[in-house]
Amino acid sequence: xxxxxxxxxxxxxxxxxxxxxxxxxxxxxxxxxxxxxxxxxxxxxxxxxxxxxxxxxxxxxxxxxxxxxxxxxxxxxxxxxxxxxxxxxxxxxxxxxxxxxxxxxxxxxxxxxxxxxxxxxxxxxxxxxxxxxxxxxxxxxxxxxxxxxxxxxxxxxxxxxxxxxxxxxxxxxxxxxxxxxxxxxxxxxxxxxxxxxxxxxxxxxxxxxxxxxxxxxxxxxxxxxxxxxxxxxxxxxxxxxxxxxxxxxxxxxxxxxxxxxxxxxxxxxxxxxxxxxxxxxxxxxxxxxxxxxxxxxxxxxxxxxxxxxxxxxxxxxxxxxxxxxxxxxxxxxxxxxxxxxxxxxxxxxxxxxxxxxxxxxxxxxxxxxxxxxxxxxxxxxxxxxxxxxxxxxxxxxxxxxxxxxxxxxxxxxxxxxxxxxxxxxxxxxxxxxxxxxxxxxxxxxxxxxxxxxxxxxxxxxxxxxxxxxxxxxxxxxxxxxxxxxxxxxxxxxxxxxxxxxxxxxxxxxxxxxxxxxxxxxxxxxxxxxxxxxxxxxxxxxxxxxxxxxxxxxxxxxxxxxxxxxxxxxxxxxxxxxxxxxxxxxxxxxxxxxxxxxxxxxxxxxxxxxxxxxxxxxxxxxxxxxxxxxxxxxxxxxxxxxxxxxxxxxxxxxxxxxxxxxxxxxxxxxxxxxxxxxxxxxxxxxxxxxxxxxxxxxxxxxxxxxxxxxxxxxxxxxxxxxxxxxxxxxxxxxxxxxxxxxxxxxxxxxxxxxxxxxxxxxxxxxxxxxxxxxxxxxxxxxxxxxxxxxxxxxxxxxxxxxxxxxxxxxxxxxxxxxxxxxxxxxxxxxxxxxxxxxxxxxxxxxxxxxxxxxxxxxxxxxxxxxxxxxxxxxxxxxxxxxxxxxxxxxxxx
DNA sequence: ACATTCACG
DNA sequence: ACGTACGTGAATGTT
Numbered sequence: 001x002x003x004x005x006x007x008x009x010x011x012x013x014x015x016x017x018x019x020x021x022x023x024x025x026x027x028x029x030x031x032x033x034x035x036x037x038x039x040x041x042x043x044x045x046x047x048x049x050x051x052x053x054x055x056x057x058x059x060x061x062x063x064x065x066x067x068x069x070x071x072x073x074x075x076x077x078x079x080x081x082x083x084x085x086x087x088x089x090x091x092x093x094x095x096x097x098x099x100x101x102x103x104x105x106x107x108x109x110x111x112x113x114x115x116x117x118x119x120x121x122x123x124x125x126x127x128x129x130x131x132x133x134x135x136x137x138x139x140x141x142x143x144x145x146x147x148x149x150x151x152x153x154x155x156x157x158x159x160x161x162x163x164x165x166x167x168x169x170x171x172x173x174x175x176x177x178x179x180x181x182x183x184x185x186x187x188x189x190x191x192x193x194x195x196x197x198x199x200x201x202x203x204x205x206x207x208x209x210x211x212x213x214x215x216x217x218x219x220x221x222x223x224x225x226x227x228x229x230x231x232x233x234x235x236x237x238x239x240x241x242x243x244x245x246x247x248x249x250x251x252x253x254x255x256x257x258x259x260x261x262x263x264x265x266x267x268x269x270x271x272x273x274x275x276x277x278x279x280x281x282x283x284x285x286x287x288x289x290x291x292x293x294x295x296x297x298x299x300x301x302x303x304x305x306x307x308x309x310x311x312x313x314x315x316x317x318x319x320x321x322x323x324x325x326x327x328x329x330x331x332x333x334x335x336x337x338x339x340x341x342x343x344x345x346x347x348x349x350x351x352x353x354x355x356x357x358x359x360x361x362x363x364x365x366x367x368x369x370x371x372x373x374x375x376x377x378x379x380x381x382x383x384x385x386x387x388x389x390x391x392x393x394x395x396x397x398x399x400x401x402x403x404x405x406x407x408x409x410x411x412x413x414x415x416x417x418x419x420x421x422x423x424x425x426x427x428x429x430x431x432x433x434x435x436x437x438x439x440x441x442x443x444x445x446x447x448x449x450x451x452x453x454x455x456x457x458x459x460x461x462x463x464x465x466x467x468x469x470x471x472x473x474x475x476x477x478x479x480x481x482x483x484x485x486x487x488x489x490x491x492x493x494x495x496x497x498x499x500x501x502x503x504x505x506x507x508x509x510x511x512x513x514x515x516x517x518x519x520x521x522x523x524x525x526x527x528x529x530x531x532x533x534x535x536x537x538x539x540x541x542x543x544x545x546x547x548x549x550x551x552x553x554x555x556x557x558x559x560x561x562x563x564x565x566x567x568x569x570x571x572x573x574x575x576x577x578x579x580x581x582x583x584x585x586x587x588x589x590x591x592x593x594x595x596x597x598x599x600x601x602x603x604x605x606x607x608x609x610x611x612x613x614x615x616x617x618x619x620x621x622x623x624x625x626x627x628x629x630x631x632x633x634x635x636x637x638x639x640x641x642x643x644x645x646x647x648x649x650x651x652x653x654x655x656x657x658x659x660x661x662x663x664x665x666x667x668x669x670x671x672x673x674x675x676x677x678x679x680x681x682x683x684x685x686x687x688x689x690x691x692x693x694x695x696x697x698x699x700x701x702x703x704x705x706x707x708x709x710x711x712x713x714x715x716x717x718x719x720x721x722x723x724x725x726x727x728x729x730x731x732x733x734x735x736x737x738x739x740x741x742x743x744x745x746x747x748x749x750x751x752x753x754x755x756x757x758x759x760x761x762x763x764x765x766x767x768x769x770x771x772x773x774x775x776x777x778x779x780x781x782x783x784x785x786x787x788x789x790x791x792x793x794x795x796x797x798x799x800x801x802x803x804x805x806x807x808x809x810x811x812x813x814x815x816x817x818x819x820x821x822x823x824x825x826x827x828x829x830x831x832x833x834x835x836x837x838x839x840x841x842x843x844x845x846x847x848x849x850x851x852x853x854x855x856x857x858x859x860x861x862x863x864x865x866x867x868x869x870x871x872x873x874x875x876x877x878x879x880x881x882x883x884x885x886x887x888x889x890x891x892x
Numbered sequence: 893a894c895a896t897t898c899a900c901g
Numbered sequence: 902a903c904g905t906a907c908g909t910g911a912a913t914g915t916t
């Protein structure tokens with residue numbers, strides 16, 4: 001039994017575009033409308049099971065409707081570019097689905113669909129029309145059902161003639177009369193002024209058609225009568241415009257829109273390009289199923305996989321080593337379980353060479369017979385081409401196996417090529433750079449609670465495929481780095497840094513548990529008191545840590561004025577509470593509670609959990625491939641956010657001590673590195689001058705912005721100038737600055753104007769960088785690090801503004817990140833060359849922390865700041881301040 | 893799994 | 902008119 005499904009392409013893609021939040025793939029292409037269209041399509045295909053499917057599109061701008069009424073669809077906003085670019089994508093995707101598409105010059109999608117429904121009626125074939133437009137209800141009949149989207153495009157209401165009767169009390173064809181009277185703002189159909197849906201329905205229930213209403217005008221009275229009288233031509237024309245034309249000369253036969261189901265392979269490929277991962281999973285098109293599975297199997301079957309498990313495989317091992325000796329081309333993949341490499345469980349490794357892929361379970365690598373392979377891993381002159389070698393090196397180190405000789409790291413390179421791409425699995429990197437489909441780890445291992453290693457055969461095959469993917473990605477990414485001028489950045493900075501980080505992390509920093517415990521006891525005592533005080537003031541016990549319960553107490557029970565709201569309820573963040581402080585004494589207690597609770601849970605208890613029993617040290621894990629600006633990040637635990645701003649929290653730093661008695665903690669931090677970078681890249685003479693004379697930059701800014709002398713700058717002026725400087729670095733907006741300073745937007749705007757007048761080079765930089773970003777789609781740091789800005793040309797104000805601020809901030813923050821990374825590479829070399837015992841322990845964005853033996857203290861007090869200041873030559877001097885003490889707190 | 897809050901530069 | 906400061910990670914509560 002035949003069943004047709006006729007889809008109003010334009011209407012659905014428009015609705016989907018406005019209903020879904022912006023969505024882009026990693027190449028920056030907008031995909032939200034296509035995604036919405038696709039989910040709706042899949043749902044309806046499933047629900048309706050049509051034998052024929054057609055998507056109709058409007059063609060061209062002028063249709064026959066414009067002939068009588070040139071304003072038809074006038075006043076419409078131009079289609080946003082984010083949507084226009086999705087039309088060809090959708091058409092291509094429909095191709096992959098195997099779904100026919102029609103468009104016919106001079107006609108709209110409605111007319112094509114109207115014509116086909118007429119045929120369906122004539123032939124007695126059932127059809128469903130899918131649209132976002134209620135006009136189409138006029139096509140409903142015993143054969144024809146209209147599916148109108150609701151809630152964006154996620155659901156549809158089905159209208160049969162009976163359903164229309166029930167809802168409007170009208171026959172399908174009377175929908176045209178309805179439009180004639182009430183008009184349609186979106187199509188610029190005028191109708192009759194003052195007549196909306198209610199009135200129009202009342203008139204039609206009485207008289208049936210527009211013509212009859214006009215014939216019976218004498219039965220009406222007042223303003224309504226007058227309106228219809230004067231606009232009767234408009235009513236008739238509107239009716240005509242709303243009438244779907246059902247005689248479009250369509251040559252195709254029904255057979256040509258027959259739908260035989262989609263080809264999984266083609267659809268999977270199309271979804272992958274669009275990065276519709278959830279849909280791949282939903283249709284089980286993923287790498288663990290169907291075509292992709294076949295592809296993976298095919299790829300694996302083309303590989304020669306040699307498994308080395310025990311001493312009896314010694315011959316294979318020799319072969320591997322010979323292979324590695326003959327050609328330096330290889331691909332190394334080391335599998336470990338767990339995010340934290342300090343605790344990772346090693347699973348196994350695979351090495352791809354030109355002739356075969358060798359796989360060893362980790363147990364085999366640890367055995368005596370594998371000594372030669374372990375040697376190979378540790379030899380700096382034997383090149384390794386790997387994936388996340390930093391993590392590999394660290395994980396192996398804890399098993400006493402060294403990994404040296406990094407020649408190329410696919411993950412690190414992929415990060416430089418697009419630091420905003422958050423999916424850094426080998427499978428996604430491989431996919432993104434055009435290699436054949438690789439099963440995802442999730443497909444092979446499962447995720448979360450379901451994580452499980454598969455049988456050996458599957459596991460070995462997976463590792464082999466990954467090693468082979470690494471081998472094949474190396475030349476591709478090397479070439480990409482060349483093309484984007486990032487080779488130097490990669491080979492001279494990021495790759496050497498990876499090893500340095502692994503060394504710092506493995507070394508760790510000593511923490512006095514007793515010090516933290518002491519602080520913990522003290523905090524506990526204070527918390528107990530404060531909690532009972534809060535309960536007393538609230539008149540009830542509740543969970544202070546629950547924003548929901550706290551909100552109820554403050555804003556309902558105590559009746560305090562609610563300022564901000566979050567998605568889920570009242571906001572109770574510090575900013576809100578500070579404003580409420582004058583109203584009730586409970587507020588300051590809550591703020592104090594929050595502060596102490598944070599210290600206790602995150603810093604006392606959290607850090608204590610991370611101290612290794614054997615050594616009394618904490619080992620953080622720096623991640624080199626996370627931050628979009630090029631900064632490092634720190635995890636397990638984060639040692640880049642140890643309290644310092646408030647004295648109570650700052651005491652936490654007393655627990656961070658040197659690992660050897662008599663040594664010191666030495667810390668050096670860059671002074672105003674971001675503003676110095678700005679002075680350099682903007683070339684602003686005034687700002688450069690300020691740094692060349694090493695002036696207090698906030699005082700200098702206050703002098704220029706307020707037009708006063710140094711002596712006239714008071715603390716408040718300096719504070720405001722400091723906020724302006726922060727704003728400049730973040731990509732200034734008057735609103736942001738006004739929020740920060742608690743002043744009006746107009747005042748903030750004047751500050752900014754004043755600033756940009758005095759620092760005209762900065763103004764030029766801000767303007768130029770935005771222009772460059774719009775032209776190129778990315779911005780770069782001084783050393784050529786790139787960041788793509790997908791939304792820089794968006795029509796959505798918010799998205800575009802965000803991208804513009806990012807365009808201004810990234811070169812500044814990113815260049816500062818480049819500089820300290822360079823300093824780290826140089827410091828590491830300096831310590832080595834001079835054979836010093838001092839060790840670099842931590843990096844906190846603009847600060848480096850060392851432990852230093854007594855006899856090297858004098859030297860390091862000079863070497864560290866000099867190296868940091870000299871890391872990169874700028875047009876302004878760089879400056880680093882150094883301090884030291886018996887612990888990190890004292891090094892201030 | 894997601895939202896809120898808050899610690900750092 | 903739009904409604905924001907840039908970049909992170911961890912703990913806790915809620916769904």
